[in-house]
Amino acid sequence: MTMVFTLAGAPEEQARETGRLLFAGPVDFVKGVTTMAALPPADRVEVCFAGRSNVGKSSLINALTGRKSLARASNTPGRTQEINYFALGESRYLVDLPGYGFAEAPVAVVRKWQELLRAYLAGRQTLRRAFVLIDTRHGIKQVDDEILGLLDKSAVTFQVVMTKADKVNQATREANIAQVMAALQKHPAAYPEIIVTSSEKGEGVETLRAVIATLE
Numbered sequence: 001m002t003m004v005f006t007l008a009g010a011p012e013e014q015a016r017e018t019g020r021l022l023f024a025g026p027v028d029f030v031k032g033v034t035t036m037a038a039l040p041p042a043d044r045v046e047v048c049f050a051g052r053s054n055v056g057k058s059s060l061i062n063a064l065t066g067r068k069s070l071a072r073a074s075n076t077p078g079r080t081q082e083i084n085y086f087a088l089g090e091s092r093y094l095v096d097l098p099g100y101g102f103a104e105a106p107v108a109v110v111r112k113w114q115e116l117l118r119a120y121l122a123g124r125q126t127l128r129r130a131f132v133l134i135d136t137r138h139g140i141k142q143v144d145d146e147i148l149g150l151l152d153k154s155a156v157t158f159q160v161v162m163t164k165a166d167k168v169n170q171a172t173r174e175a176n177i178a179q180v181m182a183a184l185q186k187h188p189a190a191y192p193e194i195i196v197t198s199s200e201k202g203e204g205v206e207t208l209r210a211v212i213a214t215l216e
Ligand SMILES: Nc1nc2c(ncn2[C@@H]2O[C@H](COP(=O)(O)OP(=O)(O)OP(=O)(O)O)[C@@H](O)[C@H]2O)c(=O)[nH]1
Pocket: 051, 052, 053, 054, 055, 056, 057, 058, 059, 060, 072, 073, 074, 075, 076, 077, 078, 079, 080, 098, 099, 163, 164, 165, 166, 167, 197, 198, 199, 200, 201
């Protein structure tokens, strides 16, 4: 059964502390890459963030790292077209994938992203988990489902992170969480707990830090 992950127990306090420590350390932009050949050496645990354009990915990365403009948060959908690498100290890479589902992007550009995404997901040995961001207002759309299918195929464990939770009322929140949980049943690579976040209010941010910090 899929559950909302809240870190609400004694062993979780330890994870929370580990997360706090990791994210209190240095966070550095390493490089932006557009080809597999340009990826940094696969020498540490890596997690990536994927999501539709405008889902709130940059804002979440900024909230996680406590840096205001580490990942560029903008109102122009689809501007982040590279795979951006950030180093958390020397133990982890945080990887910001290009936003997908940007309707106005030229077909050739979309194709190029898809190829890179496919190659990255299937070929990155040190990738431990993909966080797939889903807007709490909208739930899982077809374009998200395609990415989830790709993650299944690549056998990359993914965990859904709901974003912008502050933008919906309780009823919509519950309905869309239920929709997401139901949709995950058909994805073998889905991690069975989702995380609900708001970069604006800080909800879920510490939980996500703890998850990232404790992945081996
Ligand atoms: N209320 C609220 N607004 C948010 C939240 N997260 C992001 N936003 C807003 O949503 C818009 C898009 O956020 P971004 O973080 O730029 O989204 P993105 O997914 O990085 O967008 P791309 O660069 O197109 O991939 C911005 O106007 C943000 O201020 C949130 O938790 N709550």
